[in-house]
Structures are given as structure tokens and as C-alpha cells.
Amino acid sequence: MxxxxxxxxxxxxxxxxxxxxxxxxxxxxxxxxxxxxxxxxxxxxxxxxxxxxxxxxxxxxxxxxxxxxxxxxxxxxxxxxxxxxxxxxxxxxxxxxxxxxxxxxxxxxxxxxxxxxxxxxxxxxxxxxxxxxxxxxxxxxxxxxxxxxxxxxxxxxxxxxxxxxxxxxxxxxxxxxxxxxxxxxxxxxxxxxxxxxxxxxxxxxxxxxxxxxxxxxxxxxxxxxxxxxxxxxxxxxxxxxxxxxxxxxxxxxxxLNEGSQSKFSPSTTADALRLHFTEKEACSACVGSLMHALYRLRQAGSTPPSGIFIGQGFRGQEGSGIGIGSCTRGFTHHVPGCPPSAKAILDAFAEILPPIV
Ligand code: SF4
Incomplete structure (x- = not known):
């Protein structure tokens, strides 16, 4: 081949x-x-x-x-x-x-x-x-x-x-x-x-x-x-x-021709953002929205809230953190949607986070 x-x-x-x-x-x-x-x-x-x-x-x-x-x-x-x-x-x-x-x-x-x-x-x-x-x-x-x-x-x-x-x-x-x-x-x-x-x-x-x-x-x-x-x-x-x-x-x-044969390194940004949440069987679209919300938050100089949960593995469970998506509707704070948009997640964070001074 x-x-x-x-x-x-x-x-x-x-x-x-x-x-x-x-x-x-x-x-x-x-x-x-x-x-x-x-x-x-x-x-x-x-x-x-x-x-x-x-x-x-x-x-x-x-x-x-x-x-x-x-x-x-x-x-x-x-x-x-x-x-x-x-x-x-x-x-x-x-x-x-x-x-x-x-x-x-x-x-x-x-x-x-x-x-x-x-x-x-x-x-x-x-x-x-x-x-x-x-x-x-x-x-x-x-x-x-x-x-x-x-x-x-x-x-x-x-x-x-x-x-x-x-x-x-x-x-x-x-x-x-x-x-x-x-x-x-x-x-x-x-x-x-x-x-x-x-x-x-x-x-x-x-x-x-x-x-x-x-x-x-x-x-x-x-x-x-x-x-x-x-x-x-x-x-x-x-x-x-x-x-x-x-x-x-x-x-x-x-x-077939000459070009830059350089290799590329995957960015470490996603790995750093993943440290902010716990994932169990989450769909890519849901994780994508959350990642973008966290990325925007970081660009704005704000620290994400702690205790974020996402994924189908949390369906039917209760918890005291922030649940992302309809699968986590049992959590104290919950962002609805399947998947929710990055904006909906950011809006929910804005209600929870103290204002940046
Ligand atoms: S809320 Fe929807 S998109 Fe998100 S993990 Fe559950 S099933 Fe997947």
C-alpha cells in the first residue's frame, strides 16, 4: 500500500x-x-x-x-x-x-x-x-x-x-x-x-x-x-x-514535489482545558462547546468554576457541581441543551462566577 x-x-x-x-x-x-x-x-x-x-x-x-x-x-x-x-x-x-x-x-x-x-x-x-x-x-x-x-x-x-x-x-x-x-x-x-x-x-x-x-x-x-x-x-x-x-x-x-516536510505538534491548549472538568462518555459536540467556553473564559482572564461534569455517564445522577448538557440535569447547576452552545455555558458560568475586578 x-x-x-x-x-x-x-x-x-x-x-x-x-x-x-x-x-x-x-x-x-x-x-x-x-x-x-x-x-x-x-x-x-x-x-x-x-x-x-x-x-x-x-x-x-x-x-x-x-x-x-x-x-x-x-x-x-x-x-x-x-x-x-x-x-x-x-x-x-x-x-x-x-x-x-x-x-x-x-x-x-x-x-x-x-x-x-x-x-x-x-x-x-x-x-x-x-x-x-x-x-x-x-x-x-x-x-x-x-x-x-x-x-x-x-x-x-x-x-x-x-x-x-x-x-x-x-x-x-x-x-x-x-x-x-x-x-x-x-x-x-x-x-x-x-x-x-x-x-x-x-x-x-x-x-x-x-x-x-x-x-x-x-x-x-x-x-x-x-x-x-x-x-x-x-x-x-x-x-x-x-x-x-x-x-x-x-x-x-x-x-510528488518539494515542500515543507515539517511535522506539527498538537496544541497543549486542549489538554490544559480538560483539567477543568470531569468527563464520562461525553459526545464530541458537547465537549467542543465546553472547551470553547473555557477557552473564551481564559482569554477574558477569568478562572473557570470548579466541579464541572459532562457526559452521558452522569445521566440520572445527582451532584453538587455544574452539569453541562441535558444528561446532567440532576446536578445543582445545570446548563440545558443536547448539546448546549458555548454561549449558553458561558452565560451559566457568568451567573456563578464572581465578577472580574
Ligand atoms: S447532553 Fe447530549 S450531547 Fe451532551 S453528552 Fe449528553 S447526549 Fe451527548
């Missing part, structure tokens, strides 16, 4: 060059259906570091069309509490779909199929399972719970919201690995042009100027983890996916 890396910032041209170099056209034919799965976790443009640059997807679409393939759909289901339709619009995908006459599929509205993989029963959206070729287009980013989000974790957008909650209750890594076994991805095109090494939801973008392409999501994630100074063992779902036969962590890397 090989990985191809190209350096630059013009996503469309870079992707077309890599696909031609890899002779991708030899593996496709016009009778096939294609699903393109970007990372549109929420409605923020790609320069925020959160979402896939539409120019990268444009490179894939134009390459497919140049080779007579027109049955193409872009499919995504944003994270809990966010609207995929809004993400399609804000992130430039409505305009892209209109320009190239491709379908947009909101996976939050899709039918589902239940399958068994990796010892788990998993509910998966029907559309990505039904295409002949699923092209996964993640963003290279850090993640507050799994440290890395890239090819394997990006498939979490192909499951309904109730399953997203359940994955967190199952500890995330095992179901992510099992999902990659149940839902084959045929090509991975990583948008490493702008990512975020602090927050999955963007806001602290880092320019990395590269696109990384491979057929094996385990190899791609293993390579991308190494770019962030992480070993496959630091991101357990990579090794678990390898054990399930999804791919192999060892691979050959070809660079």
Missing part, C-alpha cells in the same frame, strides 16, 4: 495531479456510482481549520467527470446539534453541487442499515453503503478525545445521531474501528491544507499545505498521526482497525 503526498495550497490542481499520478482512472468506469464524504462537522468555512476545502472535492469531481463518471453524490451528516444543510451552504458545497450538477445527501435524513462488525451491531446510513466507490475526504485535525481525527474517524458522519451518542458511550475507539470494517472506503484524500491542531471544530487554524492520498485508511491515519508526533498506539482506533483487517500501519510514502 502506498501513500502519495503533494505540497501546496491549490486543492483542486493538487488532487487532480495526485489522482493522475496514481492512475486512479484505471480503477473506475462510467457505470459506477461515487460517494464523496467530506468533513463538514459543523457550519464553518474551511479556513477555520474545521472543514474540508471545497476545492479539494472539486478536484475529485472534475477528475471523475473527465473520465466519464457522472453518478456522483456528496454525502455528510454533521455532528450532534448542527444542521448538515447549513454546513453545505456555509462551507461552499451548495454552490459546488450546483456548478457540477452533483447531488448533496444529508445523511441525518438517510435510511439506515444494521450490520455486524468487530463484535458490534452498528447502524449505518444506507447511501454510503450503496455506492460503488466511497471517497473519504477528511481534514487532518487534532481531536479533544481521540487526539487525531482523519480518515477512520471521518466515517462517523455516516451514522445517525443516536449512534453518534452510543459510540461515545462505547468509548469511541472500538466502534470507530468496527465502522471502518463495516463501511469500506475505496480512496482517501486528506485535506491537509488547513487543519486545526487544538479543536476539532476549528477556530485556531494551522496551515500545513499538503494533500495526502491513499487507498488504505489505516495507513493514511498512521502516517497522519506521525505528522502530529503520535504513534499508532496513541490513537487506539488505528491499531484496532488494523487488527480487524481494515488495513496496515506500514506503508511506502511518495512525495
Amino acid at each position: 502506498s501513500i502519495t503526498v503533494i505540497y501546496g495550497s491549490r486543492g483542486c490542481e493538487m488532487v487532480r495531479t495526485v489522482l493522475a499520478h496514481r492512475r486512479f482512472e484505471k480503477t473506475i468506469d462510467p457505470s459506477m456510482s461515487f460517494g464523496i464524504k467530506p468533513n463538514l462537522v459543523l457550519a464553518k468555512p474551511s479556513h477555520s481549520g474545521a472543514t474540508t476545502d471545497p476545492a479539494v472535492v472539486e478536484g475529485i469531481i472534475t477528475f471523475l467527470k473527465d473520465h466519464g463518471c457522472h453518478n456522483i453524490a456528496i454525502m455528510e451528516g454533521s455532528w450532534l446539534g448542527d444542521s448538515t444543510a447549513r454546513a453545505f451552504r456555509i462551507c461552499g458545497y451548495e454552490e459546488l453541487a450546483r456548478r457540477y450538477q452533483v447531488e448533496l445527501i444529508d445523511l441525518k435524513k438517510d435510511n439506515t442499515v444494521t450490520v455486524s462488525a468487530g463484535g458490534l451491531r452498528l447502524e449505518i446510513c444506507r447511501s454510503p453503503l450503496a455506492v460503488d466507490c466511497l471517497i473519504n475526504v477528511p481534514v487532518l485535525k487534532a481531536h479533544c478525545q481521540t487526539r487525531l481525527t482523519c480518515a477512520l474517524k471521518n466515517l462517523k458522519g455516516c451514522i445517525p445521531d443516536r449512534e453518534k451518542r452510543r459510540y461515545h458511550a462505547l468509548g469511541l475507539h472500538r466502534p470507530i474501528a468496527a465502522l471502518s470494517r463495516a463501511l469500506p472506503q475505496h480512496l482517501v484524500v486528506v485535506d491537509g491544507i488547513i487543519g486545526d491542531l487544538t479543536f476539532e471544530e476549528g477556530g485556531t487554524p494551522v496551515h500545513m499545505h499538503r494533500v495526502i492520498v491513499g487507498n488504505d485508511p489505516v495507513a493514511v491515519d498512521s502516517y497522519c498521526a506521525s505528522l502530529l508526533g503520535l504513534a499508532p498506539g496513541d490513537v487506539p482506533y488505528i491499531s484496532l482497525a488494523e487488527e480487524l483487517g481494515v488495513g496496515c500501519t506500514q506503508c511506502e510514502v511518495t512525495e
Whole structure:
């Protein structure tokens, strides 16, 4: 298995060059259906570091069309509490779909199929399972719970919201690995042009100027983890996916041009913010809101209140601290919402915290 890396910032041209170099056209034919799965976790443009640059997807679409393939759909289901339709619009995908006459599929509205993989029963959206070729287009980013989000974790957008909650209750890594076994991805095109090494939801973008392409999501994630100074063992779902036969962590890397081959360090900001709360089976969207609220508080020079609790593991429990999200409604102070917004959390903190003098 090989990985191809190209350096630059013009996503469309870079992707077309890599696909031609890899002779991708030899593996496709016009009778096939294609699903393109970007990372549109929420409605923020790609320069925020959160979402896939539409120019990268444009490179894939134009390459497919140049080779007579027109049955193409872009499919995504944003994270809990966010609207995929809004993400399609804000992130430039409505305009892209209109320009190239491709379908947009909101996976939050899709039918589902239940399958068994990796010892788990998993509910998966029907559309990505039904295409002949699923092209996964993640963003290279850090993640507050799994440290890395890239090819394997990006498939979490192909499951309904109730399953997203359940994955967190199952500890995330095992179901992510099992999902990659149940839902084959045929090509991975990583948008490493702008990512975020602090927050999955963007806001602290880092320019990395590269696109990384491979057929094996385990190899791609293993390579991308190494770019962030992480070993496959630091991101357990990579090794678990390898054990399930999804791919192999060892691979050959070809660079098509010269670029800054520098590695990147995940920010320590998220680790420092995590010290302020206790988490049990929390969803990423909920933790993301809390992290942003804590980050804003720190920027304002204020110290967060002590005794913050978050996650599905606190459902039905009572406590004397501050509960974040509807799962913690039994706590003395409780911020409602599933997930609550960062603003709602900040407003609640403002009522509890003494004013800054
Ligand atoms: S309140 Fe938060 S942790 Fe609980 S289910 Fe909703 S998003 Fe998940």
C-alpha cells in the first residue's frame, strides 16, 4: 500500500495531479456510482481549520467527470446539534453541487442499515453503503478525545445521531474501528491544507499545505498521526482497525514535489482545558462547546468554576457541581441543551462566577 503526498495550497490542481499520478482512472468506469464524504462537522468555512476545502472535492469531481463518471453524490451528516444543510451552504458545497450538477445527501435524513462488525451491531446510513466507490475526504485535525481525527474517524458522519451518542458511550475507539470494517472506503484524500491542531471544530487554524492520498485508511491515519508526533498506539482506533483487517500501519510514502516536510505538534491548549472538568462518555459536540467556553473564559482572564461534569455517564445522577448538557440535569447547576452552545455555558458560568475586578 502506498501513500502519495503533494505540497501546496491549490486543492483542486493538487488532487487532480495526485489522482493522475496514481492512475486512479484505471480503477473506475462510467457505470459506477461515487460517494464523496467530506468533513463538514459543523457550519464553518474551511479556513477555520474545521472543514474540508471545497476545492479539494472539486478536484475529485472534475477528475471523475473527465473520465466519464457522472453518478456522483456528496454525502455528510454533521455532528450532534448542527444542521448538515447549513454546513453545505456555509462551507461552499451548495454552490459546488450546483456548478457540477452533483447531488448533496444529508445523511441525518438517510435510511439506515444494521450490520455486524468487530463484535458490534452498528447502524449505518444506507447511501454510503450503496455506492460503488466511497471517497473519504477528511481534514487532518487534532481531536479533544481521540487526539487525531482523519480518515477512520471521518466515517462517523455516516451514522445517525443516536449512534453518534452510543459510540461515545462505547468509548469511541472500538466502534470507530468496527465502522471502518463495516463501511469500506475505496480512496482517501486528506485535506491537509488547513487543519486545526487544538479543536476539532476549528477556530485556531494551522496551515500545513499538503494533500495526502491513499487507498488504505489505516495507513493514511498512521502516517497522519506521525505528522502530529503520535504513534499508532496513541490513537487506539488505528491499531484496532488494523487488527480487524481494515488495513496496515506500514506503508511506502511518495512525495510528488518539494515542500515543507515539517511535522506539527498538537496544541497543549486542549489538554490544559480538560483539567477543568470531569468527563464520562461525553459526545464530541458537547465537549467542543465546553472547551470553547473555557477557552473564551481564559482569554477574558477569568478562572473557570470548579466541579464541572459532562457526559452521558452522569445521566440520572445527582451532584453538587455544574452539569453541562441535558444528561446532567440532576446536578445543582445545570446548563440545558443536547448539546448546549458555548454561549449558553458561558452565560451559566457568568451567573456563578464572581465578577472580574
Ligand atoms: S447532553 Fe451532551 S453528552 Fe449528553 S447526549 Fe447530549 S450531547 Fe451527548
